[in-house]
Amino acid sequence: MTIRVLLADDQPLIRTALQMVITDSPDIEVVAEAGTGAEAVELAVGAGPDVVVMDIRMPGMDGIEATRRIVAGPSTAHVLVLTTFDDDESVYGALRAGAAGFLVKDMAVDDILAAIRVVAAGDALIAPSVTRRLIRDFAGRPTPATRKRGALAAITDREREVLGLVGTGLSNSEIAAHLRISVATAKTYVTRLLSKLDARDRVQLVIIAYESGLVELRR
Numbered sequence: 061m062t063i064r065v066l067l068a069d070d071q072p073l074i075r076t077a078l079q080m081v082i083t084d085s086p087d088i089e090v091v092a093e094a095g096t097g098a099e100a101v102e103l104a105v106g107a108g109p110d111v112v113v114m115d116i117r118m119p120g121m122d123g124i125e126a127t128r129r130i131v132a133g134p135s136t137a138h139v140l141v142l143t144t145f146d147d148d149e150s151v152y153g154a155l156r157a158g159a160a161g162f163l164v165k166d167m168a169v170d171d172i173l174a175a176i177r178v179v180a181a182g183d184a185l186i187a188p189s190v191t192r193r194l195i196r197d198f199a200g201r202p203t204p205a206t207r208k209r210g211a212l213a214a215i216t217d218r219e220r221e222v223l224g225l226v227g228t229g230l231s232n233s234e235i236a237a238h239l240r241i242s243v244a245t246a247k248t249y250v251t252r253l254l255s256k257l258d259a260r261d262r263v264q265l266v267i268i269a270y271e272s273g274l275v276e277l278r279r
Contacts, residue, residue: 063088063180066109066137068100068126070118074165078113081169088176097121104135110180116143116154124153131158138179142172155263160184162263184261186229212272214256220274222249226262227269 065082067075067090079090092107094100098121104112112130116123127139140161141154151162161179163172164187178185212220225235236246250262259265269275 061087063111063176064091064107064109065089065176066092066094066100066103066107066112068094068097068103068112068118068123069115069142070095071115074115078172081173082176085173088173097123097126100126101129101133104130104137105133109135109137111176112137112139113176114139114141114154114159116141116151124157127154127159128157138182140175140179155186155267158260160261160263162186182261184263185231186263186266212257212274215253219249219253219256222246223253223257223265223269223272224274226250226253226265227275229266 065088067078069075069078072095075093075095079093082088082090091109092103094103095118097118100112100114100123101121103109112127114123114127118126123141123143127141130137130139138160139158140163141151141159142163142165143151144165155162161175161184163175167187175185212223215223221239222235225238230238232246232250233243235241235249236243239246250265253259253265254261257265257268259268
């Protein structure tokens with residue numbers, strides 16, 4: 061089945077470049093383009109995309125608010141944020157708004173296409189460089205009050221360890237290698253965490269790991 065993509069970026073050159081790349085991929089097609097957040101919200105319903113590739117900084121309604129409205133609205137599209145990552149607050153805001161993935165624009169083309177496929181399948185991912193940046197940013201803040209360590213009372217010590225590794229941006233295969241377990245077992249742990257912590261996706265697990273103090277800055 062072909063993955064339907066909406067490109068939301070205020071720079072026509074970026075949209076054109078992405079469309080050219082996607083056109084060469086037989087399983088992905090661009091069904092619409094938006095130059096503003098408001099257009100993205102409208103087209104997320106009207107064009108019926110599976111994935112919205114969203115920039116953060118756009119005139120009028122920015123990508124964060126557009127992401128929030130798309131996730132909360134009738135559209136079933138998943139939002140993949142693709143940004144130059146020049147504003148840490150915007151990054152964290154986008155994740156809170158419900159973005160299923162977060163990439164930076166200097167990533168390899170194949171990685172961006174792979175991310176679109178991952179997000180379309182209902183999974184989530186964050187670029188490792190973004191994860192490291194978020195950790196550095198989070199280390200300088202007071203611990204948020206929205207989630208305390210008590211929220212993790214329902215999980216086992218092993219699940220807590222896995223959550224910490226998810227919070228550092230490791231994939232299931234990397235977690236498996238780190239803990240010397242099978243990839244299937246690592247995936248099972250992540251699935252249990254999603255259920256026990258009432259998390260929508262892997263991105264929310266990363267946020268929970270930050271807010272619960274499991275992720276610490278490594279200097």
